[in-house]
Amino acid sequence: MPWHSLAEAAEAVRTRVVSPVELTRLCLERIEPVDRAIHAFASVDAARALKEAQTAEYEIQGSRYRGPLHGIPIALKDNYDTRGIPTRNGSQVFASRIPDQDATTWERLTNAGAILLGKTTMSEAAWGVDFPPVRNPWDVRRNPGVSSGGSAAAVAAGLCFMAMGSDTGGSIRIPAGLCGVVGLKATYGRVSRAGILPHTWSLDHAGPLTRSVEDAALTLRVIAGHDPRDQTSADVPVADYLSGLKKGLHGVRIGVPREHFWERIQEGVQPVVRQALDDLAAAGAQVEQVSIPHMTTALGAILVTEMASVTAWHDKYLKQPERRAKYTPEVRALLDAGKFIFATDFLKAQRLRRVLVEEVRAAFASVEVLATPTLPLCAWKVSESHVEIAGQAEHVLHACWRFTYPWNLTGLPALSLPCGFAEGLPVGLQLVGRPFDEAMILRVGHAYEAATRWHERRPPEPVVGAR
Amino acid sequence: MTSAPLEPVANLAGYLLPEADLAKIAALLEGVREDIQKLRELDLHDDVEPILTFRVEPWT
Numbered sequence: 075m076p077w078h079s080l081a082e083a084a085e086a087v088r089t090r091v092v093s094p095v096e097l098t099r100l101c102l103e104r105i106e107p108v109d110r111a112i113h114a115f116a117s118v119d120a121a122r123a124l125k126e127a128q129t130a131e132y133e134i135q136g137s138r139y140r141g142p143l144h145g146i147p148i149a150l151k152d153n154y155d156t157r158g159i160p161t162r163n164g165s166q167v168f169a170s171r172i173p174d175q176d177a178t179t180w181e182r183l184t185n186a187g188a189i190l191l192g193k194t195t196m197s198e199a200a201w202g203v204d205f206p207p208v209r210n211p212w213d214v215r216r217n218p219g220v221s222s223g224g225s226a227a228a229v230a231a232g233l234c235f236m237a238m239g240s241d242t243g244g245s246i247r248i249p250a251g252l253c254g255v256v257g258l259k260a261t262y263g264r265v266s267r268a269g270i271l272p273h274t275w276s277l278d279h280a281g282p283l284t285r286s287v288e289d290a291a292l293t294l295r296v297i298a299g300h301d302p303r304d305q306t307s308a309d310v311p312v313a314d315y316l317s318g319l320k321k322g323l324h325g326v327r328i329g330v331p332r333e334h335f336w337e338r339i340q341e342g343v344q345p346v347v348r349q350a351l352d353d354l355a356a357a358g359a360q361v362e363q364v365s366i367p368h369m370t371t372a373l374g375a376i377l378v379t380e381m382a383s384v385t386a387w388h389d390k391y392l393k394q395p396e397r398r399a400k401y402t403p404e405v406r407a408l409l410d411a412g413k414f415i416f417a418t419d420f421l422k423a424q425r426l427r428r429v430l431v432e433e434v435r436a437a438f439a440s441v442e443v444l445a446t447p448t449l450p451l452c453a454w455k456v457s458e459s460h461v462e463i464a465g466q467a468e469h470v471l472h473a474c475w476r477f478t479y480p481w482n483l484t485g486l487p488a489l490s491l492p493c494g495f496a497e498g499l500p501v502g503l504q505l506v507g508r509p510f511d512e513a514m515i516l517r518v519g520h521a522y523e524a525a526t527r528w529h530e531r532r533p534p535e536p537v538v539g540a541r
Numbered sequence: 542m543t544s545a546p547l548e549p550v551a552n553l554a555g556y557l558l559p560e561a562d563l564a565k566i567a568a569l570l571e572g573v574r575e576d577i578q579k580l581r582e583l584d585l586h587d588d589v590e591p592i593l594t595f596r597v598e599p600w601t
Binding site: 407413421 | 553554555556557558562565566569570572573576577578579580581583585589590591592593595596597598599600
């Protein structure tokens with residue numbers, strides 16, 4: 075049962091094959107031993123989870139079934155505000171922070187009947203090089219990816235049926251790719267960020283990590299939609315993401331960017347993703363090349379945007395000596411460095427974003443979806459800060475977001491799903507859609523899953539104490 | 542404490558930055574300098590205005 079998809083678990087709850095209390099107990103009993111090796115959870119509140127599950131059980135027994143999330147145990151990244159429950163943003167600076175209001179996404183998930191198991195581990199303030207202790211379930215000597223690594227590891231290890239993450243440059247899709255699960259970043263403005271601790275205002279997205287594309291669609295249906303609490307929330311009608319899921323790939327045109335996404339990529343990763351493109355074509359899609367010329371020069375744009383923005387948000391804490399001292403030296407230095415980003419560079423970055431948006435729009439003129447690798451590398455060892463890619467040593471953080479950040483700069487919806495393995499480690503395929511056309515990338519992702527079944531592979535049981 | 546020639550740089554932050562912290566900042570900025578330089582060297586058309594309030598609209 076812990077390996078069931080959210081959709082399968084939901085059906086079992088609806089038909090009363092399993093009760094929410096039984097399901098929650100199963101997760102809690104699995105978390106206890108497995109999380110000793112994975113460290114996916116920053117906190118677990120078993121008593122609260124069981125109480126919520128009991129309530130859900132009474133409601134369902136009383137024929138008050140709320141829908142597929144009702145009675146389903148889930149987790150939230152430690153930057154989602156939860157009323158009365160510590161929300162620490164992965165940082166000692168916020169160690170005693172207890173919000174008095176829920177994040178809108180959690181409020182919507184609560185209203186849908188979801189059960190909160192706990193908060194997942196994240197890198198400090200979703201920033202920096204000081205990795206948290208969370209490990210990759212496929213190999214506990216390796217990193218699960220930043221910054222929603224705890225959420226991805228929890229889903230990959232069968233500790234919950236869905237976990238929410240946040241994504242500023244790839245922080246949902248990177249850990250999804252490295253842990254062999256599905257990660258969805260919807261269009262900028264599609265999912266409310268109200269009550270999620272900000273990182274970079276113009277790049278932040280919220281979204282789910284799941285074990286199947288259908289589960290991501292089920293979750294998006296609950297959390298999507300306009301929210302007056304979020305100034306960037308888009309008032310655009312929400313589609314029924316499930317009704318089109320099984321339409322298949324016939325007539326769907328998929329573009330593969332010529333530039334950027336196939337340069338400096340680990341030897342074992344490229345053939346796996348190329349095979350995925352062949353599989354999409356074999357399943358009925360028309361795959362063709364497209365061009366986005368400025369993609370190769372966009373790294374500077376996200377660097378200056380993110381460095382300046384995250385520092386601007388943390389400025390009030392950096393000024394307080396007692397709070398400042400609670401950042402790790404690495405993150406404090408990164409935040410300080412943001413003070414020295416020039417406004418001229420920031421403005422150039424925002425000009426480049428306009429050019430990129432127009433070029434991407436032109437690339438979409440002949441296709442409905444773009445497909446790329448999610449990452450140029452597989453999960454690295456926790457002891458490694460650099461990896462060799464195409465004969466060149468590169469910092470892992472520099473490498474890992476190379477294929478994901480363009481879709482934060484442009485705000486387009488992007489989905490990562492498992493597409494195979496390189497040297498025994500998961501590889502992710504990234505699908506990118508037109509604005510607010512999450513339905514299309516979910517449809518293509520679901521068809522790919524049906525054709526390949528990579529999403530059904532499970533990691534070995536983790537070994538506590540492996541180094 | 543920050544040595545006199547570096548003090549104006551440290552003051553730019555708006556809070557006290559010891560010299561050891563400045564050295565770390567310098568190393569980090571050096572790490573991103575090449576990518577920022579590429580951004581600076583981009584020759585964008587004069588009429589391209591910066592996006593100052595980022596929003597995504599449906600494409601018609």
